[in-house]
Amino acid sequence: DTGVSQDPRHKITKRGQNVTFRCDPISEHNRLYWYRQTLGQGPEFLTYFQNEAQLEKSRLLSDRFSAERPKGSFSTLEIQRTEQGDSAMYLCASSKFRLATGPPEYGYTFGSGTRLTVV
Amino acid sequence: GQQVMQIPQYQHVQEGEDFTTYCNSSTTLSNIQWYKQRPGGHPVFLIQLVKSGEVKKQKRLTFQFGEAKKNSSLHITATQTTDVGTYFCAGMSMDSSYKLIFGSGTRLLVRP
Numbered sequence: 001d002t003g004v005s006q007d008p009r010h011k012i013t014k015r016g017q018n019v020t021f022r023c024d025p026i027s028e029h030n031r032l033y034w035y036r037q038t039l040g041q042g043p044e045f046l047t048y049f050q051n052e053a054q055l056e057k058s059r060l061l062s063d064r065f066s067a068e069r070p071k072g073s074f075s076t077l078e079i080q081r082t083e084q085g086d087s088a089m090y091l092c093a094s095s096k097f098r099l100a101t102g103p104p105e106y107g108y109t110f111g112s113g114t115r116l117t118v119v
Numbered sequence: 120g121q122q123v124m125q126i127p128q129y130q131h132v133q134e135g136e137d138f139t140t141y142c143n144s145s146t147t148l149s150n151i152q153w154y155k156q157r158p159g160g161h162p163v164f165l166i167q168l169v170k171s172g173e174v175k176k177q178k179r180l181t182f183q184f185g186e187a188k189k190n191s192s193l194h195i196t197a198t199q200t201t202d203v204g205t206y207f208c209a210g211m212s213m214d215s216s217y218k219l220i221f222g223s224g225t226r227l228l229v230r231p
Contacts, residue, residue, distance in 0.1 A: 031217075033218065033219075035221075040223075040224075041223055041224070042123075042125075042207050042209075042221030042222050042223050042224050043162065043207075043219075043221045044221070045218050045219070045220065045221075048216065048218055055216065056216050056218065059120075091161060091162070097217075106164065106167065107152045107154070107164030107165075107166075107167055108152075108162075108164060108219065109164070110161040110162050110163070111161065112160075112161050113161050
């Protein structure tokens with residue numbers, strides 16, 4: 001296992017178009033997180049999954065954003081009707097928990113991210 | 120909601136000088152983690168602090184977790200050019216989500 005993979009690395013899209021990003025976490029990790037990071041800021045929480053269940057979605061996230069994790073493996077993040085304000089780095093991270101509801105043993109492993117530019 | 124604040128925003132030091140960044144949470148944390156992000160890179164996990172008052176060291180890096188589990192600090196002794204990057208603290212919530220709330224980071228620049 002080579003870590004968390006994200007695809008594509010870069011995406012340029014026109015305003016109003018839909019985009020979809022993919023994340024492949026570390027296989028033995030049972031939690032997967034999506035974050036968004038803009039220049040000069042820390043990563044901002046978007047949503048997370050435990051196995052295939054989406055357990056929380058940030059209130060800051062508009063209805064244009066949707067995420068899935070079918071079969072508890074890879075995850076996709078879709079943004080519909082993109083706006084210029086959606087331009088950011090979208091980071092995926094995975095983590096392993098000792099128990100189903102316990103804190104992680106270690107930190108998150110982040111992917112290299114998908115940089116979205118909406119023009 | 121939970122907020123994590125980090126200061127300073129930037130620190131420019133001469134190689135060999137020490138560096139400290141401070142982190143404060145608006146709520147009590149389950150634990151705190153520190154990450155380093157190199158320019159153009161992604162956050163990389165450095166360490167996790169769980170216990171009240173905990174102190175951990177990694178070579179020239181010293182991490183502390185406050186007694187009230189609401190603040191933390193990272194101190195680097197004798198900085199090197201390889202220390203360049205942005206250091207983020209991230210507080211883990213006490214609820215079952217255990218999601219990380221990141222601070223805004225401290226960007227460290229080191230003059231050779």
